[in-house]
Amino acid sequence: MAQTASTMLPLGTPAPDFNLPEPATGQTLSLSDFQNAPALLAMVICNHCPFVKHIRQGLIQFARDYQAKGLAIVAINANDVVKHPEDSPANMAEDAKTFGYPFPYLYDESQATAQAYHAACTPDFFLFGADRKLVYRGQFDGSRPGNSIPVTGKDLRAAADAVLAGQPVSPEQNPSIGCNIKWKASNEPGY
Numbered sequence: 001m002a003q004t005a006s007t008m009l010p011l012g013t014p015a016p017d018f019n020l021p022e023p024a025t026g027q028t029l030s031l032s033d034f035q036n037a038p039a040l041l042a043m044v045i046c047n048h049c050p051f052v053k054h055i056r057q058g059l060i061q062f063a064r065d066y067q068a069k070g071l072a073i074v075a076i077n078a079n080d081v082v083k084h085p086e087d088s089p090a091n092m093a094e095d096a097k098t099f100g101y102p103f104p105y106l107y108d109e110s111q112a113t114a115q116a117y118h119a120a121c122t123p124d125f126f127l128f129g130a131d132r133k134l135v136y137r138g139q140f141d142g143s144r145p146g147n148s149i150p151v152t153g154k155d156l157r158a159a160a161d162a163v164l165a166g167q168p169v170s171p172e173q174n175p176s177i178g179c180n181i182k183w184k185a186s187n188e189p190g191y
Contacts, residue, residue, distance in 0.1 A: 004121040004180035008137055011171060015040060015132040016116035020076065020106035023089035024096040029074065029104055031132070037072030039135075039163045041156075042126045044119040044181065045105075046077045047095050048086040050145050051178035052122050056099060058151035059123070059140065063102045066160050073103040078114035079122075079182040087182070111187045118189070121178035125156055129163050136163070138173035 019030040034040050045052045045059075052059075063073050079087040089107045096105045108114050117126055127136035136159035143149040155174065162169045183189065 003177050005175040005177055006124045006137060006139075007118040007120045008173070008175055009118045009126065009134060011134050011137075013134040015042065015126070015128045015134070016113065018076070018106070018108070018113040018116070020108055020113060021089070022104045022106050023093040024101075024105060027104075029106060034072040034074065038070045038130050039160065040072045040074070040128045040132065041066075041160070042117065042128070043073070043075050044078060044114055044117065044122055044124040045075050046079045046084075046087045046122045046179075046182075047091050048079075048084060049122040049179040054145045055123065055140050055143065055151050055153075058143075058153050060099060060102065062140075062153045062156065066157075066164075067102060069160075069164055071160055071164060075101070075103055075105045076108050076113055076119075077105065078108035078111045078119065080111075080184045081109075082184075084182050111181075111184060114181055115187065115189050119181055121176055121180055123178050124176050124181075127156070127159050127163060127169070135159065135169040136173060137176075139176045142174070144177060 017031045081088045143151045
């Protein structure tokens with residue numbers, strides 16, 4: 001299982017805009033659809049990645065806990081579905097339904113949004129404050145497939161607690177680790 005670390009986009013980076021379809025509902029959502037939330041979590045995930053599967057239930061519980069506190073959450077899949085058909089829009093809609101995702105799960109067919117966020121792996125997390133400036137990019141927690149660390153989401157929970165309380169988020173952040181994004185040959189990023 002290959003491991004790729006997140007790029008650790010510089011803190012303070014403005015949230016890149018997006019305009020992406022949600023296969024489960026047929027709606028298209030953009031950054032402005034979340035403008036009234038006190039904070040926004042954008043996460044890059046996919047269906048097939050063992051790292052995403054490993055934290056899936058913890059991530060769903062995190063979303064339920066923090067959406068109740070006002071955090072807006074959106075998930076984005078940018079994988080090349082020609083090479084990885086398990087990540088297709090139809091399968092995304094099925095996963096969203098099967099697992100009861102409490103957040104929209106959007107499809108980035110062009111991969112432009114993932115590139116704008118400098119996403120590198122699944123899962124990759126980007127937490128933005130009320131001003132939509134990046135305050136956290138890093139791991140959900142230290143749990144990985146095959147290690148004995150329980151899935152708690154403690155790193156992301158600490159960051160979300162701080163930003164929702166209007167407090168600074170610790171700049172000591174550990175990169176997320178996961179499967180590399182499955183880029184189309186023409187989209188291989190240079191970061």
